[in-house]
Amino acid sequence: MKSETGTATINTTLPVGGMWNPIEGEETGGLLRRTFPDDAEARRMLAEASRGILSRCSDPMGPKRADAGLAIGYVQSGKTLSFTTVAALAKDNGYAMVILIGGTSLYLLSQTEGRLVKDLQLDKKRTWLHVLGPRGGGSAATKESRISADAQTIQSALDEWDDEECDPDERRTVVVTVMKHAGNLASLEKLIGKLRMPNAPVLIIDDEADQASLDGNAGSKKTTKPTATFASIDSLRSSVGAKCSHTFLQYTATPQANLLIDISDALSPSFVRILEPGDAYVGGRELFLEREKDHLRRIPANEVDDALDADAGPPLSLRDALACFLVGISADYESGFTKEPGANRSMLIHPSRLTGDHARLREWVERMKSDWLELLQDDAKVSASEERDALDSVLRKAHDDLIQTDSKLPPLEDLVPHMRLALRRTEILELNKGAPPVPWARHFSFILIGGQAIERGFTVEGLTITHLARSRGQGLADAIQQRARFFGYKRGYLGRIRIWIDDATREDFKNYARHELDLRGRLEPIAKNGQPLRVWRREFLLDPQLRATRRNVLSRAVKQRRLNEEWLTLDRPALSGDDLLENRRLLETISAKLSFQEDQGHPDRTLEQRHLISDPLKLSDFMAFLADIRVSDSDQRDLLYGAMLQLDAYAEKHGGDRPARIYQMGKGNPRDRKITSGKIAQLYQGRNPRTGMPIYPGDREIMVRDEPSLQVHVLQTKDGAFRQIPAFALWIPAKYAVGTLVQSGAS
Incomplete structure (x- = not known):
């Protein structure tokens, strides 16, 4: 089976547009030719995409300015290639310096630096000057000496x-x-302060920009002091901005926090670009929405925790996962793929964030490896044993599973002779904080066990089998999505991919996949039309089981709700x-444009209990009426926006011609209600009588149950303080149920 590479590009339907028009020079052209030597179309698309990003950044020929932008990709979709290409294009167009703020660990920073050096040939081409930024360590005098030396080196290029x-x-363009x-960032700011900057802009790239960069005290009621990393980035930008134009370009696959921070925040992006992956990319939509039966396998509830508590040995799901991995790598030995340069296959085990659990899992896997090596030897006694029969059964089950999606998988009998070698040469590594990099060149196959250290930004080469038993924790959407190391450019071996996962986490990934599609769809018109991000209303689909991001970075509240066969009562009307x-004008428009009939009911109903119901109207027209409703309370306005999102999501999937109804309660005649402090004491009239067969079932039963229904009430108070006050209640049927998020006060 051949490995298949891929690349990230940005939606090529986006216009280059923006403030200026970058040109492709030798640096960009050379990078594209090295990356895609035989694919002119891929070169064209990536060049166009990169121009689209840089066109929104500082213009080298324009006035001095400072800006912030956001580039949104998918998890493991090739964001690094995108920003290395943008860096090359920046050099071609007169940028004197590029600063890359990498990961929160030396391992992740080194991983990104390696890609940058390779892609831009920083170690070969003297048109670049690569300077390793401050790394900490040493005395104050040593740090100061290092900063001064780096400043002299950089100044010579500037x-x-x-x-x-x-x-x-x-x-030379300087890359730091x-x-x-x-x-480290504070030390870099000191270094920048020593420099004389030319009349040329600086590009600052923040990789994984939703992590650590943002102000973790923005949502605090106890302190206004910003968190240290945020303050350092802000100071660095100020130091650069005092000398020249710059753009702070943020890259992330989980942009919820960046999008929901206050627009006055120093890191709030003013523009957005949407990155699209290459054809070889496999992500959430495919694995969790379209082909979940092919690739997802179930970890029973509490299976791993119970096994850890009882020290009863490896759970069955882990055994099955290991068997699938063994069958797959044995097929690679049989085909000769193991001899391909740079080829790797790996299995990832993610039980929890506790290192003690990782050690126990490693013991189990090593024990299974040892036992299976013994059982697979060509010994007559072993071959005829019950234990060998049991292992054969497990391997047969794994082979039967994989062959459903990998039709080229050889017969199991052809793979068994390779299994001992495949197992023996599989290295088992426990990866926690401070662990050395994975020695990918040392072996073909690895089994990696860890927690947070193998989440965000960590690249797992050739990952085919994942056993993800870690709990959902706080249910943070962005944090859960970053665990998806099984996404990436895997089209060439998609048939081998299996993900063992528990029901709750599986549902989280499904919900996130829907949310991601919706969010990107809402941002694409903003990006395509070159509009500032501030015009985007902060609202999108997100199931309430997931929180968008950590609350401490948000100064404005968000509201999440999922109306499911229930009423949204707008009981704080405009007075x-x-x-x-x-x-009032909206009520006149409804009466003039729609046809109404009296609703059916008991003949003894009072006038107030008799209503008018509209003929069915299109959902799209119904939503246009909802958009014109005014309420005095911002919380209720946000909830109304959320309800409209639910209707919009259904209309997008099923069409806007679905039926909806509007009721004129009491035939539009005023109904007496108490209004205290702007709130209606009780909008709905109750059931009458309360027991037995009712003459009137109550206002809450006045709807078409499977159609969106809007009740229009006209209210007055007995004291005459309020007259002709329109009020509204919206019914959302079960089939329209979907979670939404709306940020309070956003516009």
Whole structure:
């Protein structure tokens, strides 16, 4: 089975547009040719995509400015190639410096630096000057000496930009790579302060921009002091901005926090770009929505925790996962794929964040490896044993599973002879904080066991089998999605991918996949039209079982709700001013445009219990009426937006011509109600009588149960303080149930 590579590009339907028009020069062209030597279309798409991003950044020929942008990709979709290409394009267009703020650990920073060096050939081409940013350690005097030395080195390159005798093609662009750590960033700010910057812009790239960069005290009621890393990034930007134009370009696959921070926040992006993966990418939509039966396998509830508590040995789901991995890598030995340069296959076990659990899992896997090696030897006694029969049964089950999606899988009998070698050469590694990098070149196959250390940003080469038993924790959508190391450019071996997962986490990934599609769909028109991000209303689909992000980075509240066969009662109506006039005009429009008939009911109903029901109207027209409703309370306005999102999601999937109804309660005649502090004491009239066969079932039963229904009430108070007050209640049927998030006060 051949490995298949892929790349990230950005939606090519997006116009280049923006403030200026970057040109593709030798640096960009060389990178594209090295990356896609035989694919002119891929080169064109990535070049166009990168121009689309840089066109929204600082114009080297324009006035001095500072800006922030957001590039949104998928987990493990090739964001690094995107920002390395943008960096190359920045050099081609007169950027004197690129600063890359990498991961929160030296391992992740080194991983990204390695890609940057390889892609841009920083170690070979003298048109770049790569400087490793401050790394911490040493005395204060040592740090100061290091900063001064780096400043002199960098200054020698920057001076070329103001030297008219220096060939523009020979001017070096400085690349500084620094870990996302407050102390290191503060040291880099000191370094920047020592520099004389030329009249050329700086590009600051923040990788995994939703992690650590944002102000973790933004939502705090106890302190206004920003968190250290955020403050350091803000100070770094200020130091750069005092000298020249710059753009702070944020890259992430989980942008919820970046999108929901206050628009006045120093890191709030002013523009957005949507990254699209190459054809070889496999992500949440495919694995969790379209082909889940092919690739997802169940970990029974509490199976791993119970096994750990009882120390009863490996759970059956882990045994089955290991068997699938063994069958797969044995097929790679049989085909000769193991001899391919750089080929790897791996299995990932993610039981929890506790290192003690990781050690226990490692013991179990090593024990199974040892036992299976013994049982697979060509010994007559072993071959005829019950234990060998049991192992054969487990391997047969795994083979039967994999062959359903990998039709080229050889017969099990052809694979068994390779299994001892495949097992013996599989290295088992426990990866926790401080662990050395995985020595991918040392072996073909690895089994990796860990927790947080193997989540965000960690690349797992050739991952086919995942056993993910870690609990959902706080249910943070962005944190859970970052565990998806099984996403990536895996089209070439998709048939081998299996993910063991518990029911709750499986549902979380399914919900996230729907949310991700919706969010990107809402942002794409903003990106495509080159609009500022502030025009986007902060609202999207997200099941309430998931929280968008950690609350401590949000200064504005968010509301999540999932109306499911229930009423949204808007009991804080507009009582005066333009909003009241708009609601009265809305009632006039409804009466004029729609046809109504009296609803059916008991003949002894009172006038107040008799209503008018509209003929069915299209859901799209129904939503247009909802959009014109005015309420005085911002919380209720947000909830109304959320309900409209639910209807919009259904309309997008099933069409906007689905039926909906509007009721004029009491035939539009005023109904007496108490209104205290702006709130209706009781909007709905109750059942009458309360027991036995009712003459009137109560207002809450006045709807078409499987159609969205809007009740329009006209209210007055007995004291005459309020007259002709429109009020509304919205019924959402069960089939329209979907979770939504709306940010309070966002517009």
